[in-house]
Amino acid sequence: MILHLQWPGRRMPKGRSGIMGAMSDTSTDWKSLNQRLVAALKPTGAPVAISFHAPGETPPADRVTPDYPEPNDRGRTGQVPAGCVFWIHGAEGTFATEAADHANCSVGSYTHGFMTLEEAAAKDDVEAVLAAGWVDQAAVMGLPHVAERPGSVVYGPLAEAAVTPDVVLLRVNGLALMTLKGACPDVVFEGKPQCHIVAMAKEQGTVAASVGCALSRARTGMRPEEMTCVIPGGRLAEVVDRLEATVNLDRMMAHYAASDAQRFGSES
Template sequence: MRHDYRALSKTLVDLLALSAPPLAITFTQEDATDVPRYEGTMPASAPDGRTGKVTAGCVFWMKAVDRTFRTHAEDHGNCSVGSLTHGFITLDTAAKRDDVKALMEASWVTPEVFPQIPVVKQRPASVIYGPLADTRVDPDVVFLRLNGKQAMILHDALPDLRFEGKPQCHIIPIAKEEGQVALSVGCMLSRTRTGMANSEMTCAIPGTRLADVVARLQATCRADVAVATYAADDARRFGARSG
């Protein structure tokens, strides 16, 4: 492995005061049979044939906080948007699915948007999810769940941070394929399916940039501590009249 990911995970948690652990997301071109497969059953298919072990691939972000598992295309199959962004299906296939048609009928997105959505370029054999601290390989993407203050710190540390919106899952290919750190304010589709807190946002960091991101966060946090100390001392002049 390239780094001590357990140490880097702890540093991220400490610097940002994360409530959810950083995740490692790894795309493989061979079935990673040494990693347990995600357990679950698939419900009856929708009229267009969609089903999967979870309602959408973003749900795996919530499932992986305490265990490592591998997933396959069929596990992600209920959400055509996530299947598209993760390289499991083509744009032409996604466009024919009822869930994508429903999004367009609701004017949530327009047909012109879909060709512009970042996607994983090479179809994976599997995608592995799990705590960053437990990864046994170099991850393609490190995934964080953040609140507003944590996003502020990350933005201060990374002037090139990309801010993104819907669909939330497209920050994964931005990090993997474009090598950019991307923060998403989320999307209603993902928030409803994952049950993610209203206060949470998500961030995808390219695995190759993780050590540098941590170093930049350390410098930013030192500055923030100094500024917070100054502001607290200055506020004492106002006593109970502050606010």
């Protein structure tokens, strides 16, 4: 479905609509892949399909209706506190976003290609994290980021995907990350900020995971046990096959370990 709900203080989406034929995908059964992915990793929310669309292209969903709070004294505002909040709402329905919708978080705007490094560095929120020592200048300069500025980014449940997603994002727990590591030994684990793993999947074709960051957790309300992982959309079928094989092997080994532990009695 196309999302038409409201979240606190914001209206969702109303405006342009259309299907971008060049990226439409009727051959892949995203609903089936979604079901298999959920069965393997048991995410804490629906897997989210993220697709980037070039300027001038019509995204396959309506854009969120711009409804921003008053900007701060440096002019910063947006549809949500940070673009990572769209991950939460993208589990519930499909919508498109543009640069201004992401602009309250300059780091996220940079990692998603909406701002240049120079533009982001001049913003007060980047100045704040640098001044606090939360990150240093070298870390900001080295962040993976989307290379070409998009016209829009679309978020929505993977099961409802109308186009091939660039990235599939999941909120998961430690057991799921164990499974992902078993299936994809080259998975890259990242820390702060959280949002750059999206760029890693899109630009580098990397399966990646993040332990999260304090800023994102405060803005999204993610639970302490939740972490995020991303899978490039073009690799999803391959990764799901690997995940299912890993789950079966882990289940067999867990049964072996549980049987072996019985020799130690109830105190083991």
